[in-house]
Amino acid sequence: MREFRGNGSTIATLVLPLCLLVAGAATGGAEDGAAExxxxxxxxxxxxxxxxxxxxxxxxxxxxxxxxxxxxxxxxxxxxxxxxxxxxxxxxxxxxxxxxxxxxxxxxxxxxxxxxxxxxxxxxxxxxxxxxxxxxxxxxxxxxxxxxxxxxLGGGPDLLQASYQIRAFDHTEETEQRLGHPELEPTLELTPPQRFRAYVEFGALYNSNVTLAPISRQLLDADADSAQGFLNPEFEWIWADWERTRIGTLGRGYFTVNESNLSDFNLASFQPGAFVERDQLFGRTDLSGRIDYVYSLDLFGGERLGDRHAVTTSATSLRPDGDLVHLFWTASFSQFDEDGENPQVESLDGPAHTLGISRFFKWDSRWIPASTLGANVESVDTEGADFRYAGATVHGDLTLALRERISFIPEVSAGYRSYDEYTGAVSRDEVVWRVGGRLRWDWTEAMSVSAVAGYDRFASDNELFDADRTQAGIVWTYLR
Incomplete structure (x- = not known):
């Protein structure tokens, strides 16, 4: 399948110090910010x-x-x-x-x-x-x-949750994490995979609203722009392999460091887990099934925001021509430390279910854009009535080859969230959309550098829930 591979000792040497450095900066910066x-x-x-x-x-x-x-x-x-x-x-x-x-x-x-x-x-x-x-x-x-x-009227807790993802609001992460991220092109894989797979993304961004993190959202719309460093390591280790059936452990993380006056919004998410997967060849189509469990501990400004548990079941089919279909179902449960003054209205705790499908199209010529189209539906059943919602999203991207090693990848997504049980006088239903892109230079087979830009928008008639975010910067990607 579409996997990321590499030498375990090399990647571990790179990932672990970076994780410790950024996590330490996140917690240390919070203390400095609190003192200021x-x-x-x-x-x-x-x-x-x-x-x-x-x-x-x-x-x-x-x-x-x-x-x-x-x-x-x-x-x-x-x-x-x-x-x-x-x-x-x-x-x-x-x-x-x-x-x-x-x-x-x-x-x-x-x-x-x-x-x-x-x-x-x-x-x-x-x-x-x-x-x-x-x-x-x-x-x-x-x-x-x-x-x-x-x-x-939409008041209550100081931080209002926007979604359950870390990097993106539209569930494109689930497909990327399973298929190896957009930097990889799918190939039919008939040989046993290497035991260690790794992906590391890090960079420097300008973020117009650091309070709008995908796991929490600031109640008030105020100036909160900052230069921001981030690190997103992911790795998997196969510790048991029986022909085409594999069992292993995984680790993911997402860490940000903001300017000192906004260090209380430094985000650190630690995500250990485990998986079992199996590949089976049907004719010339490779079919892969997988189940993984991930526990997430999320901290904002060095203080625990809450934790989450998620089980994802997925199936992926890959044809020799490169066309790929990915189907997933994720069941998760979130437990936030802050339930508000009235948990029956304000609590963010509860289960969520997401069902999604994505199709990757690849052509014989690299000059014809490869593309991805996908859709998902979501149901979030929080304890607090103001945060229960049902939603649907569609998303897509293109990979345009400009030169031999230079590509431009525009992406877009749009969705709607319905909060039928919201208790306020003004509806908090939201139109959620995202536009962005990256100009990528493939420096080596394992390393790429990209100029990135993106805009996230939560459009709601209720001004307490209306928010947006612009990001732009440079991102380095390493994968094996």
Missing amino acids: DGASAILRMLEARVASDPLHADSWRLIGRHHHRAGNQQGAEEAFRRALEIDPQNIALHFDYGNHLSDSGNPQQARHHYRQVHVLGPESGYTRQLVERGIVFDDLPGPPSGASDPAN
Whole structure:
């Protein structure tokens, strides 16, 4: 099949130091960023938001929450009071302010704000939490009209998850990881594969929004552009081989390092796993089946964001002419450390299922563009109602040979996500699309250098979920 191969000791010598270097920079940078000005990157972004829009009550509320967690009682008090002046009927604000006052030794003042939670939102998740804590009021009237509940308007946790992928939002990773990435052309493989397969991608990028990582998304749209270094190593080791059946272990990772003022958004994802695969020849068509399991530990700014488990079952057919069809089904489960104030609405935990198919077309002449077309459907059943969705995506790319060793590879994808159970007044359904490309020079058989550019877009009528990202830079790729 379409595999990446190489000498185990050579690749390990390259991959392991790079992994340790970038992972260390990610965690060390987070400490430096936290020390700088005594504030996190999220807090700085919130403060920038209220500087440009001082009447944004929910930003003041989130600033109060950050100061409360940091033990800055005066800063929390000032932020909560500012928010109350702007929006005195904000249910989440009364809940957070009440918690702050209770923890600060002011139970009577806290009870006043808890009472407002009951008055403004008797059926809200915040009221249910108070009832579970035994904080009840029996003499209250029904809720007045016009009460605003930011939890029902898209507020809640500071980080909002966008998807379950690491590098891309459209599931093209699944096909790339199985087939050996676009840098490889498929060939009919009848001999047993080498025991070690490796792929390493690293580079320097400009990223217009480092808060928009594929495993999490910043709630607020603020300036967060940064120069960014990244490393994406992948390797597989076959430790048992019975003719055309193989069992082995795998390891993947994705690491980014941003400028110091945005080091709280350094991403580190460690992904160990295992696989079993079998090839079978039917006539002149090579059919391969595979099952792999991957555990992922994700960290943002050196702090654990959560972990994920994923099992992928795939089947791939390869003809002698190079045409290839890849079908996969992935079942995953994510567990995020932050479930929000109201997990039934805000939690990101839960299973996801993705079914996808891709077709690779290769022609006899290298001057006729090779191409890939694919589609997938996805169902995400999170515990939080605001994050359950069903979606579908189509994607494609071309490989245009400009010269003997120079190729241009444009790519595009478009999809739609439907959040039928979203609790807010403004729909958060999204049109998700991506355009990009790379100009690649094949330096050697194993190494290539590319100039890359891409644009990701989440288009939603709900401004709290509308986001985009532009990336451009230089990428080095090594594979065997």
